[in-house]
Amino acid sequence: MFNRRKFITQSAVAGAAALLVPGEVWSAPFQEDHIQPLENNPIVISTWDFGIAANAAAWEVLRNNGRALDAVEKGVHVPEADVKNQSVGYGGLPDRDGKVTLDACIMDEFGNCGSVAALQHIMHPISVARKVMEKTPHVMLVGDGALQFALEQGFKRTNLLTAEAEKAWKEWLKKAEYKPVINIENKNFSPRKLPGNEYNHDTIGMLAMDAKGNLSGACTTSGMAYKMHGRVGDSPIIGAGLYVDNEIGGATSTGVGEEVIRNVGSFLVVELMRQGYPPEEACKEAVMRIIKKKPETAKEIQVGFLALNKKGQYGAYAIQKGFSFAVCNKESQDTLIKGKSYY
Ligand code: SD4
DSSP states (O other): OOOHHHHHHHHHHHGGGOOOOTTOOOOSOOTHHHHSOOOSOSEEEEESTTHHHHHHHHHHHHHTTOOHHHHHHHHHHHHHHOTTOTTSSTTOOOOTTSOOOEEEEEEOTTSOEEEEEEEOSOSOHHHHHHHHHHHSSOSEEEHHHHHHHHHHTTOOOOOOOOHHHHHHHHHHHTTOOOOOOTTOSBTTOOSSOOTTOOSBOSOEEEEEEOTTOOEEEEEEEOOSTTOOTTOOOSTTSBTTTEEEETTTEEEEEEEOHHHHHHTTHHHHHHHHHHTTOOHHHHHHHHHHHHHHHOHHHHHHOOEEEEEEETTSOEEEEESSTTOEEEEEESSOSOEEEEOEEOO
């Protein structure tokens, strides 16, 4: 029988490279491994190259002993407001009817969460999601109801469809074929690229652990470009696009949301970490579930998971090459890592 405590200790030393026996089942209660000590906090990690700039904003909160929840909210504001970023917030590519509809969710160390889906006209959906969490008895508001709530809360109505995004949509209308292209949703935005990453991409998912060792996460996106009006992806769905359990760790996802929802991806990653999987191996197992269920579909799409555990260890895994993630901690504030992938 695999000794789980030894495994955790090994993984603390060897990080994501620790050996995993797939399918190994442990029967002992696991919590004691995760209570303390905390070795690598504060830390913030986020998806894709644009995670570097987002992490920098989150780090300002974390390095001043701020709360992880505040850090992730501040952090993802950066891509949400970036007009050059065509897959998150302002400047995002619209749906097939030319409407920019945003999905976002946030989760704190107490298991509180808030979410908005198909929200239009608001620059920072993550902050509306936080208000849903803090000011309502609900978890999720959608569409017109989410907009009404945002306006009531004082958020400003903004036109999110930029001239560039409108032009791209009109070009798309000529053929009007919905076919997500792997890693190529965000052609215009590339502040810093890893070799081999032709374009930047997608949703920002961010996970942070603060100086007290508490975890929070945020996920925000304009979703798949040229989706049907009303389509909601994984990003605002707690357990799919994001999940945080303060005893264990957090996970977030990017890519074709339908496959993530079908497999309840982020919850799965956290539950695998609860069983002792290191973050990268947990992400890999979640990716493998998607591939095993639909191998033909999986060849054509990208899905990536990113995870952070309670010890501050992190890892990622994607179906396709090209998934990067950014890491920021005491040692380095702008590390960009090329995630491993199945193909
Ligand atoms: C979605 N997962 O709407 C999001 C967006 C994304 O590649 O990451 N697209 O499905």
